[in-house]
Amino acid sequence: xxxxxxxxxxxxxxxxxxxxxxxxxxxxxxxxxxxxxxxxxxxxxxxxxxxxxxxxxxxxxxxxxxxxxxxxxxxxxxxxxxxxxxxxxxxxxxxxxxxxxxxxxxxxxxxxxxxxxxxxxxxxxxxxxxxxxxxxxxxxxxxxxxxxxxxxxxxxxxxxxxxxxxxxxxxxxxxxxxxxxxxxxxxxxxxxxx
Amino acid sequence: xxxxxxxxxxxxxxxxxxxxxxxxxxxxxxxxxxxxxxxxxxxxxxxxxxxxxxxxxxxxxxxxxxxxxxxxxxxxxxxxxxxxxxxxxxxxxxxxxxxxxxxxxxxxxxxxxxxxxxxxxxxxxxxxxxxxxxxxxxxxxxxxxxxxxxxxxxxxxxxxxxxxxxxxxxxxxxxxxxxxxxxxxxxxxxxxxx
DNA sequence: AACTACATCAACCTTTTTTCTTGATCTGCT
DNA sequence: AGCAGATCAAGAAAAAAGGTTGATGTAGTT
Numbered sequence: 001x002x003x004x005x006x007x008x009x010x011x012x013x014x015x016x017x018x019x020x021x022x023x024x025x026x027x028x029x030x031x032x033x034x035x036x037x038x039x040x041x042x043x044x045x046x047x048x049x050x051x052x053x054x055x056x057x058x059x060x061x062x063x064x065x066x067x068x069x070x071x072x073x074x075x076x077x078x079x080x081x082x083x084x085x086x087x088x089x090x091x092x093x094x095x096x097x098x099x100x101x102x103x104x105x106x107x108x109x110x111x112x113x114x115x116x117x118x119x120x121x122x123x124x125x126x127x128x129x130x131x132x133x134x135x136x137x138x139x140x141x142x143x144x145x146x147x148x149x150x151x152x153x154x155x156x157x158x159x160x161x162x163x164x165x166x167x168x169x170x171x172x173x174x175x176x177x178x179x180x181x182x183x184x185x186x187x188x189x190x191x192x193x194x
Numbered sequence: 195x196x197x198x199x200x201x202x203x204x205x206x207x208x209x210x211x212x213x214x215x216x217x218x219x220x221x222x223x224x225x226x227x228x229x230x231x232x233x234x235x236x237x238x239x240x241x242x243x244x245x246x247x248x249x250x251x252x253x254x255x256x257x258x259x260x261x262x263x264x265x266x267x268x269x270x271x272x273x274x275x276x277x278x279x280x281x282x283x284x285x286x287x288x289x290x291x292x293x294x295x296x297x298x299x300x301x302x303x304x305x306x307x308x309x310x311x312x313x314x315x316x317x318x319x320x321x322x323x324x325x326x327x328x329x330x331x332x333x334x335x336x337x338x339x340x341x342x343x344x345x346x347x348x349x350x351x352x353x354x355x356x357x358x359x360x361x362x363x364x365x366x367x368x369x370x371x372x373x374x375x376x377x378x379x380x381x382x383x384x385x386x387x388x
Numbered sequence: 389a390a391c392t393a394c395a396t397c398a399a400c401c402t403t404t405t406t407t408c409t410t411g412a413t414c415t416g417c418t
Numbered sequence: 419a420g421c422a423g424a425t426c427a428a429g430a431a432a433a434a435a436g437g438t439t440g441a442t443g444t445a446g447t448t
Contacts, residue, residue: 035405036405041232044235168436168437183438361408363408
């Protein structure tokens, strides 16, 4: 059961009794999406917070016709347009499945109930937010300080399991460079090794 | 300007002074969508009525895993999940762009204001609804009375400019037959001609 | 002035996906 | 039995997605 996976994840942050675990998992529903399917689109409010049980996602914005990737998510990551979700405003991001995937999603209102119901649940969501914030801070600083090549190398180092699963144009736009330039970096690297 | 196109259309049904035209057009906003992008999805309320300035759309329902096409729309047609739009209830249809397209859309509330503001606007929307209703009546009767082949021939006759723009599987599901059967009809027809 | 780090544009190739076609077989009607 | 049409499976054809390369440009450095 896919709840097991979610609960295992949650329990790695807060300890839950079996009843608590059950209570936490209850409001989540399983959703299957096919590759290339959108789960969030601009102008539609992002009503759920979603946990990736299986598969891969990309969230991105389009500005002046250019796609800018904000995030990738694979198993045991969360995906949503956070600005849309927490304020329950229309989304500005696209979130699309990069593979056939399975999500566990909880409605915004249900999440509020959970947090009210049990202090541990509140703690869990706080930890998620803090981790997310810290991660983005590291990312921003790193991006500001390093060259395109260094950013790519860093990505490989930190997310080796993403590399085979995200398309290169998406990775390029995540790392803030053109797809052509990323292609050249990879090429150069391959030659160096041989 | 794409408003011109809308106003020309409106004026073909009701006469408007220039001020009226301006007032009518004001609440419409232009939206660009790419091929394969959804503008309406089940469970989200269809908040806008949309006029197709450029491009093509298809609205369809999924029942028992089968897609059933309700409508196609190209330039100068309107597209929405009408049941969702007029009652402002969650949609049951998908509406997807078949090509890169441009819409002019008006919010539900703004439309109500327009209709209150000027009798002519009320008249215009009444005409749209009546035309739509009459059209669907013709369609239903025709479908009940004719064979798959006759329905296809009729479509060609009445909507020659749709033929090249809608995929065949979509047309088949609009005409109430399988894509394979439509393929055979087309094939037979081609042979007859040569 | 040359060099580095990167962008843009266009062409092209490869792989994957989508769409369409065909044959074989089945069903329910008349 | 014969017709209108469905279903299933296999392929072919067409379109789209993804990736690479070369040429050329630019802004900031050395």
